[in-house]
Amino acid sequence: MRDTPTVAARGPITRPAPLRQAVYEALVELIINGSLKPGQHLVEAELAEHLGVSRQPVREALQRLQTDGWVDLRPAQGAFVHSPTEEEATQLLSVRAVLETHSARGAALHATEQDVARLWELQEAGIAALAADDARGIVEANAALHGFITELSRNKVLAELIPQVDRRVRWYYMPIAKPRGKDAWNEHAQLIEAIAEGDADRSEELMRCHTQHTTDFYSRQIAAATAQRS
Amino acid sequence: MRDTPTVAARGPITRPAPLRQAVYEALVELIINGSLKPGQHLVEAELAEHLGVSRQPVREALQRLQTDGWVDLRPAQGAFVHSPTEEEATQLLSVRAVLETHSARGAALHATEQDVARLWELQEAGIAALAADDARGIVEANAALHGFITELSRNKVLAELIPQVDRRVRWYYMPIAKPRGKDAWNEHAQLIEAIAEGDADRSEELMRCHTQHTTDFYSRQIAAATAQRS
DNA sequence: GCGCAGCAGATTGCATACGAAAACCTGTAT
DNA sequence: ATACAGGTTTTCGTATGCAATCTGCTGCGC
Numbered sequence: 001m002r003d004t005p006t007v008a009a010r011g012p013i014t015r016p017a018p019l020r021q022a023v024y025e026a027l028v029e030l031i032i033n034g035s036l037k038p039g040q041h042l043v044e045a046e047l048a049e050h051l052g053v054s055r056q057p058v059r060e061a062l063q064r065l066q067t068d069g070w071v072d073l074r075p076a077q078g079a080f081v082h083s084p085t086e087e088e089a090t091q092l093l094s095v096r097a098v099l100e101t102h103s104a105r106g107a108a109l110h111a112t113e114q115d116v117a118r119l120w121e122l123q124e125a126g127i128a129a130l131a132a133d134d135a136r137g138i139v140e141a142n143a144a145l146h147g148f149i150t151e152l153s154r155n156k157v158l159a160e161l162i163p164q165v166d167r168r169v170r171w172y173y174m175p176i177a178k179p180r181g182k183d184a185w186n187e188h189a190q191l192i193e194a195i196a197e198g199d200a201d202r203s204e205e206l207m208r209c210h211t212q213h214t215t216d217f218y219s220r221q222i223a224a225a226t227a228q229r230s
Numbered sequence: 231m232r233d234t235p236t237v238a239a240r241g242p243i244t245r246p247a248p249l250r251q252a253v254y255e256a257l258v259e260l261i262i263n264g265s266l267k268p269g270q271h272l273v274e275a276e277l278a279e280h281l282g283v284s285r286q287p288v289r290e291a292l293q294r295l296q297t298d299g300w301v302d303l304r305p306a307q308g309a310f311v312h313s314p315t316e317e318e319a320t321q322l323l324s325v326r327a328v329l330e331t332h333s334a335r336g337a338a339l340h341a342t343e344q345d346v347a348r349l350w351e352l353q354e355a356g357i358a359a360l361a362a363d364d365a366r367g368i369v370e371a372n373a374a375l376h377g378f379i380t381e382l383s384r385n386k387v388l389a390e391l392i393p394q395v396d397r398r399v400r401w402y403y404m405p406i407a408k409p410r411g412k413d414a415w416n417e418h419a420q421l422i423e424a425i426a427e428g429d430a431d432r433s434e435e436l437m438r439c440h441t442q443h444t445t446d447f448y449s450r451q452i453a454a455a456t457a458q459r460s
Numbered sequence: 461g462c463g464c465a466g467c468a469g470a471t472t473g474c475a476t477a478c479g480a481a482a483a484c485c486t487g488t489a490t
Numbered sequence: 491a492t493a494c495a496g497g498t499t500t501t502c503g504t505a506t507g508c509a510a511t512c513t514g515c516t517g518c519g520c
Contacts, residue, residue, distance in 0.1 A: 076500085
């Protein structure tokens with residue numbers, strides 16, 4: 001047949017994505033957007049029906065949701081949406097900080113000129129979103145920049161761990177926190193310069209400060225929100 | 231009936247541990263002790279038969295083995311025992327180092343007098359194993375000491391992450407590496423003193439040095455082993 | 461001899477059904 | 491009100507079937 005794709009399939013061969021992964025992502029989305037509330041009991045059969053799949057992929061997705069901290073799996077009882085505490089949020093933030101600090105060091109050691117150019121592009125995008133007062137755009141640009149720095153560290157272990165921790169942090173803080181704004185992006189600029197120079201120590205130190213400021217910023221917002229509630 | 235246990239069941243009630251977890255542990259054991267070799271294709275049906283269970287718990291165990299880095303799960307092809315590279319081992323080591331450094335800080339902030347006493351006990355056990363030239367005992371005492379410091383940080387996220395990373399590190403280095411011996415335990419002693427004083431900065435710094443030395447030590451052994459092979 | 465199409469076997473991924481054990485809920489008797 | 495008994499719900503494991511896909515082999519044409 002003429003349209004035989006032959007072996008010369010382009011790009012990342014379209015592997016049939018396992019259904020369990022689609023279920024996983026669907027459930028994460030439902031948890032993040034609040035459709036599934038913390039503490040809620042997740043019944044396999046209900047989820048399966050709701051998503052139009054059988055129970056098996058749901059079970060497998062729940063397994064991974066547990067190891068990633070989204071749900072608690074109590075033996076013989078089932079899955080419950082994880083209830084994040086303020087304490088846990090603080091811990092997540094501090095762990096993310098040390099991991100990102102480490103990745104900044106790696107980035108400084110491995111970044112090429114092209115990589116640095118890409119960093120500046122992402123920085124520009126962030127500044128633009130900032131100028132446009134586009135909150136969602138700011139968050140996305142920030143995630144893209146930090147994510148790219150993680151990539152640059154060329155450390156696969158970090159590349160696994162940071163996104164996991166990061167998503168859980170964002171889940172907790174997203175509903176209440178606003179992006180930090182101008183200061184953060186000034187710090188980014190300094191950091192990019194240090195990475196461009198290949199100065200590992202300075203990059204690390206700058207990232208440490210940056211994440212520290214971010215942590216403080218969020219802590220204040222949490223405190224304010226808590227005070228308001230009581 | 232007389233023997234009704236009533237509600238006053240003591241301690242961590244012996245929940246019927248899910249079978250999938252037993253399978254998970256059995257497979258980790260088989261991978262660690264070399265029965266299942268890196269790169270080997272794991273066929274669900276075979277494992278199920280060999281372990282005397284059905285395919286489902288095996289599948290679920292394989293899921294978790296993947297997220298913990300023990301196997302690679304290729305869609306529509308199955309599970310393959312992960313082949314650790316030297317590069318990845320180095321990265322695992324560096325990530326473990328930063329996480330443990332962070333946990334040392336937490337430990338200094340939270341340790342009680344009893345906790346410190348327990349640390350000295352574990353230290354004694356290590357010294358005793360060292361004197362008896364009991365390699366396995368040394369490794370166990372070392373793991374116990376580091377594990378307890380992680381606990382003391384009172385950081386659940388660290389308590390999740392460190393053991394995961396740690397087991398993978400040990401898998402890679404165990405066959406070739408010997409325990410470091412006396413120097414390591416001197417460093418432990420200093421570290422415990424710093425924790426006892428609640429000196430977070432110093433604890434952090436001492437742990438950083440300690441893990442750095444360990445990393446260097448292992449790297450040299452790897453280099454030696456590699457040189458010997460070629 | 462070499463490359464490639466096509467076929468057969470093996471394996472995964474998912475669906476379905478079923479039974480046992482545990483946990484939860486409810487109504488009743490003390 | 492409290493304790494208990496019984497029924498319901500839900501998880502957990504098993505068994506089985508089947509479609510899609512990957513692997514490896516065979517055999518054909520060049």
